[in-house]
Amino acid sequence: MAKRRIEELKELLQKYDYHYHVLDQPLVEDSTYDLLLKELKELEDKFPDLVTPDSPTQRVGGQVLQGFSTVIHKTPMLSLANAFNDGDLRDFANRIYKTLGEKVKYVCELKIDGLAVSLIYQGGMLVQGATRGDGERGEDITQNIKAIKGIPLKLQRPVDLEVRGEVYMPKKSFELLNKEREEKGEPLFANPRNAAAGTLRQLDPKIVASRNLAAFFYGVVESTELGDSHRENLQKVKELGLPTNPHVAVFDEIEDVISYCQRWHEERNTLPYEIDGIVIKVDSLKQQQRLGFTAKSPRWAIAYKFPAQKAISVVKDIELTVGRTGAITPTAILEPVQIAGTTVSRASLHNSDYIAEKDIRIGDTVVVQKAGDIIPEIVEVLKEKRSGEEQPFIMPKRCPVCQNAAVRLEGEAAYRCINPKCPAQIKELIIHYASRGAMDIEGLGPSIVEQLYEKGLIKDVADLYYLKVEDLVNLERFAQKSAENLVTAIEKSKKQPLNRLLFGLGIRFVGQKAAKLLAKEFKELDLLIKADYDRLIGIPEIGDKIANSIREYFSNSDALQLINRLKEVGVNTKEEISPIPLESVLAGKTVVLTGTLEHFSRKEAQEIIESLGGKVAGSVSKKTDLVICGENAGSKLEKAKELGIPVEKEQYLLEILKKG
Known part of the structure; x- marks a missing residue:
């Protein structure tokens, strides 16, 4: 009975992974997926002899690696020749025609700015992941590759396959990682590529899993299933369950290739990940074979590099x-x-x-x-x-705001103001408390917090709940309606679950992920307050720094007094998470934003769409389900009309939010 249920759960979770990471068509909410994964983990704990390497629970093992062994690539991972301008691309096309004496089709792919990897599957099971290294030898990073959710442990069919791809860090993950590092006084990563490379070289797969890496695959080296063209092989790779980049185009003429490169140079900032150019390949595998290789690179491919910005x-x-x-x-x-x-x-x-x-x-x-x-x-x-x-x-040597001592703690790069009453820290904490990821108090931005603090209306986050409409109407930028809206938003925030409150309190090292883990573990704030160091350190992913920081925070009488005041005004201190409906207006839909939005920033609009189950893409294609446009919408709107894709004004989002 248990064996059958374990197999059912594995098959179901693998199906959901495939639809989410490869097809960009989520079938269920994250909460449903998490419940199924939890059930599988509990069954495997009871019946350890039924655990298999392809189980989704085996993505992150408990063992920290001692180091990376060397992998010799059976087929070298060669670099590509570079093109820096239109002339270089035309020369590339002329060399190909001169060698073959016939026309070719060109496949264009976005050049993902990440870290090249090679994966080997045997009988459909992932057996090895390696870095490029020097092209001949790389490092065995199999355990870290398994920690990346978008990479399947088991393919859709039991084939033998060696595939090449790029592991990258999405822009949003990069921003969050650097924000966390800045708060901890750790050096920041210069760019997403460095962050991805640094993450893959971690010896602890749990760290890799926590940083939300992703991957695209672009080349088949060996396979029991090979097509006749590169484009056909990309489709086969996708069907097997490996994510491929959706922005692939095939052209007959090099001038169209040049236009494609120019287009993405202009639109690269619309993507949720970094690209640094375009890779152009001859599509036919037979023609690739005839063109062959130089000592360093294939003659049938070239990388167009975007100009430095x-x-x-x-x-x-x-x-x-x-x-x-x-x-x-x-x-x-x-x-x-x-x-x-x-x-x-x-x-x-x-x-x-x-x-x-x-x-x-x-x-x-x-x-x-x-x-x-x-x-x-x-x-x-x-x-x-x-x-x-x-x-x-x-x-x-002194804080620029409160003039108290500024010190540099041992092992940290940053100087810190150690005065907990520093006005700058208090205002920043209130702004953080009201932010979308914390208590989500709409309308309480930095300028409003500054006004409220300077007028003496608030001195900490608890004071927010004592604000009245009459306190606000005489302030700058406030009228009766806006004052009422803010008071309503503050009142509404009392119902947020415990994990948002924990994040909003600004406990050092406790980010959104740690806050969710703690809330899930303790369910009530009072139980967390009483937890000792050993209890905290026993929670997976709660390390020494976080545990010590939590104990230090809850040992502070001012912090406890603040929490008591929050309780008195009715702020929820329990993790009462309502079940999330499996269906939503935008569930599984791909949405493109274009033009200047009046009511939301691009980031806010994207967050709203994602909260409604949708996914935001940077460009319009046949896969787009909806385009939301603001003022001065341009080519994206025209393309949507050409393809017959539904178009809505941003009022559409406002109406959905009102209904919610």
Whole structure:
């Protein structure tokens, strides 16, 4: 009986993984998937002899690796020749025609900015994952590959296969990871590629699992099932259960290839992951074989590299900001410059070590780029342009806001203000408490918090629940309706589950994931408050740092007093999670946003769509289910009309939210 149920659960979970990660068509909510996975884990705990390597529970083993062994690639992982302009692409096409004496079809794929890997499946089971290394030898990272949810442990059919692909970190995961590292005083990753590479080289697969890596596969080396063309093989790989990139195009003419490259150079920022170019391949495998290889690369493929997105600016000043954990972060104030389609006037300098290492001074002429096209950073100081009037920067010994001592704790890169009453920390904590990932108090942004604090209406998060409409109507940007809306939103936040409250309290090292784990484990805040270090450290994924931080927080009389005040006003302190309906207006639908939105930022609109079960894509295709447009919508709207895809104004989202 148990064996049959285990097989049913494995088959069901593998089906859901395939639809979610490969077809982009989720069949169930995450909560349903988690319940099935929990049931499988409990059955396998009772019947350990029934555990198999392809079980979804075996993605993350409990053993920390001692190191990586070497893998010799049976077929070398060669690099590609590069093209940097249209002329290079035309030369590539001319060389092919000269060699073959006949026309070819070109397959174009986005060049994912990640880490190349090679996977081997035997009888449909994943047996090895390896890095590219030097092309001849790589590192065996099988356990870490198994920790990536989008990579199947078992294929849809029992085939033998060696496949090549790219592991990457989505932009959203990268932003969250760097935010967590900044709060901990740890050095930030420069870009998603470095973050993905650093993650895959972790010796603890649990860390890999926590960082939400993903993968796309683009090449078959050996297989018991091979087609006649590269495009056909991509389809076979997808059918076997491996994720492939949806933005693949086949062209007869090199001029169309050039147009494709130009289009994605302009639209690359719309993608949820980083690309640094386009890979162009001859489609026919027979023609590939005739073209052959040079010593370093195949003659039938080339990588078009996007131009570097950098600019030169001047450091006008270095400004200090104090975060909710007291971390003091220096920021360069720059002469505004255009990079990757946006105006950049600020760049994070991370910490004093970063400034000293690069010898950044006020007045310096510098090269600025967007790391991963997301975070502006100074990559170089043009010292030859110095006049002698540039001013070295020295980190102050006192907090720039409250003037209390700023200290650098052992093992940390950041200086911190150690005054818990520091106004900057309090305001940042209130902003964090009200944020969408925490208590989700709509309308309570930084400028409103600043006003409320300066007017003496709030001194901590508990004070929010004592605000009345008459307190707000006389403030800047408030009218009767907006004041009523904010008071209503604050009142509504009392019903949030415990995990959001825990995250909102701003306990150091307790991010959203840790908050959910703690809430799920203890169910009630009072039980968590009483938990000792040993109880906390016994929870999977709650490490020494988090456990110590939690104990320190709940040992503080001010924190306990704050929690008591929150209880008094009726804030929920239990993990009462209502079942999530399996169906939603946008469940399983792919939505594209275009034009300027009036009521939401792009990020807010994306979060709303995802909360309703939908997925946001960067471009319109036949797979698009809906386009939501704002003002000045352009080519995406036109393409939607051509394809007959439904189009709605952003009022559509507002109406859905009202009904909810």
